[in-house]
Amino acid sequence: MKFTSTLLLSSLAIGAVAEPTDWFPIWRPLVQSNQLRRVLYRTNLLKHADALAEHAKLSDGTRAFGSKGHNATVEYIQKKLEKTGYYDVELQTFKYLFSEGTANFTVPTGTTEKHYVTEWFTYGPAGSVKAPLVAVSDVGCTAANFPAEVKGNIALIKRGTCEFGMKIALAGAAGAAGAVIYNNADGPVGGGTLGQPSRPETGPYVPAGSISGVDGNALLAQMASGTVTGSVVVKAVNEDRYTSNVLATTKGGDKKNVVMAGGHTDSVPAGPGINDDGSGSMGILEIALQLPKWSVKNAVRFGFWTAEEYGLVGSEHWVTSLSKEQVSDIAVYLNFDMIASPNFGYFLYDGDGSAFNLTGPKGSDHIEHLFEDYFKEVGIKTAPTAFDGRSDYGPFLTAGIPSGGIFTGAEKLKTEEEAKWWGGRAGIAYDPNYHKAGDTKDNCNVGAWVENVKAAAHAIATYARDLNGIPRGVARPKLAKKQISHDQRRHSACGHALNSI
Ligand SMILES: [Zn+2]
Structure with missing residues (x-):
């Protein structure tokens, strides 16, 4: 409970029943930026970070969407918000396919074995096979390319012309026990997907991985002078998972002029995601837990998005579920994704397009x-960051909702000039632990985190009082649900799309 004793006393004095839901009608002063900022403490942020670290322990160090760790985070947020009695809290639950894995390909050489750099394909099934390699003719896009000897063995297929998924399903149809696709250029494929969860019309998928063109051609040369036995081991999880967004809207305030703030609750499978995006989601949670000390003129809604790491899945699911009117009711959307990077910068989404020429909706x-x-007022230098829809504000931009936010940087390297502005180390990533196991509380920069949470509170409090400068009454279209499969969108968050061909 974050209520001050004064408020408790006054609520008793006016005879309000001491039930959380009945606290709402009591009089509260209108929120002010400086007052809200004053009650945002680093100790509370760190407590939330500790809670997330505990959640991650429930599922081997990850809070990937739909995992036990992630579900615990969702529940943590929901319970804390419900306890305030200040919000209408809603869980939006939906089903989404989780697909993660690794592939290993080895070939015995005398007494030891050669390990190839192998990449797994999204949707690729788990399995283990040790068998002779059989070369597939051409690029393996028709059944006729697969010789009879493929049956029970490992098909070695060249990349090109048709989708990886087609090749792997044709290999399955030909009775192959496994498959390896080699690149049609020297290097590795660089991230691949089978494109569709399954292809029953063509054949069953078999355990598969991709290797570089150099490795593939060396194997073909080796196979020309005798049988080469290889081993394909794929560890993968492909399963439908139920997962939830959490939406919390103040019971008070004008619901036709909603001020929204959001961050994502999931991490990548590789790590606990305390900066990405524990920092943003817990930052706005703490603001949401302190806000009930005041009233708001415009309603404030917090969005805690699931499955951002799979291509902004949760936020898009929510935005596309809104009616035309509900979309128009949202005045602004503020996004906070990674606001405590260890080698941080103070970046603001370039909403006016002045630096990156990607202008957001007016406002x-x-x-x-x-x-x-x-930031100028508190003496912190800022720089713009591209407004490219790389995080959950993407669907809001598409819906025409004025958006903005703060970002302290991910995998890109800090420049010499930036190191002069903000300290830290030039030539090192803003977050060297981005999407890794090292994205922990200890590796977050808590000073930057606190500053950014205060800035977030400033924007929320300011707009909750007054939307001057934000265009209102603009009719917006209802967003159609996009038929984009998750692998096309997946990893948009880390800046590269997966190859399907
Ligand atoms: Zn993120």
């Missing part, structure tokens, strides 16, 4: 300038 410029002015 996005106002949000950027609000953050700019705030």
Whole structure:
């Protein structure tokens, strides 16, 4: 409970029943940025970070969507928000295919074995096979390319012309026990997907991996002078998971002028995701837990998104579930994804397009300038970051909702100039632990985190009082659900799409 004793006393004095849900009608002063900022403590943020670390322990160090760790985070947020009695809290639950794995390909050489750099294909099934390699003719896009000897063995297939998924399903149809696709250029494929979860019309998928073109051609040369036995081992999980967004809207305030703030609750499978995006989601959670000390003129809604790491799945699911009217009711959307990077920068989404020429819906410029002015006032230099839809604000941009936010940087390297502005180390990633096991509380920069949570609170409090400068009454279209499969969108968050051909 975050209520002060004064408020408790006054609620008793006016005879309100001491039930959380009945606290709401009591009089509260209108929220003010400086007052809200004053009650945001680093100790509370760190407690949330500890909770997330505990959640990750429930599922081998990850909070990937739908895992025990992630479900615990969702419940943590929901329970804390419900306890305030200040919000209408809603879980939006849906089903989504989780697909993660690794592939290993080895060939015995005398007494030891050669390990190939092998990449797994999204949707690829788990399994283990040790058998002779059989070369497939051409590029393995028709059944006729697969010789009879493939049966029970490992098909070695060249990349090109048709989808990886087609080749692997044709290998399965030909009775192969496994398959290896080698690149049609020297290097590795660089991330691949079978494109569809299954292809029953063609054949069953078999355990498969991809290797570089150099390795593939060397194997073919080796096979020309005798049988080469290889081993394909794929560890993978392909399963439908139920997962939830958490939405919390203040019971008070004008619901036709909603101020939204959001962050994602899931991590990647590789790590606990304390900066990405424990920092943003817990930052806005803490704001949401302190806000009930005040009232709001415009309703405030917090969005805690699931499956961001799989291509903004949760936020898109929510935005596309809204009616035209519900979309129009949202005045602004503020996104906080990675705001405690160890080698941080203070980046603001370039809503006015001045630096990256990607301008957001009208009003996005106002949000950027609000953050700019705030940081200037507290003596912190900021720089713009591309407004490219790489995080959960993407679907809001598509819906025409003015958006903005803060970002302290991911895998890109800090420049010399930036190191002069903000300290830290030039030539090192803003977050060297980005999407890794090292994305822990100890590796977060708590100073930057606190500053950014205060900036977030400033924007929320300011817009909750007054939407001056934000265009209102603009009719917006209802967003159609996009038929984009997750692998096309997946890893949009880390800046590269998976190859399907
Ligand atoms: Zn993120």
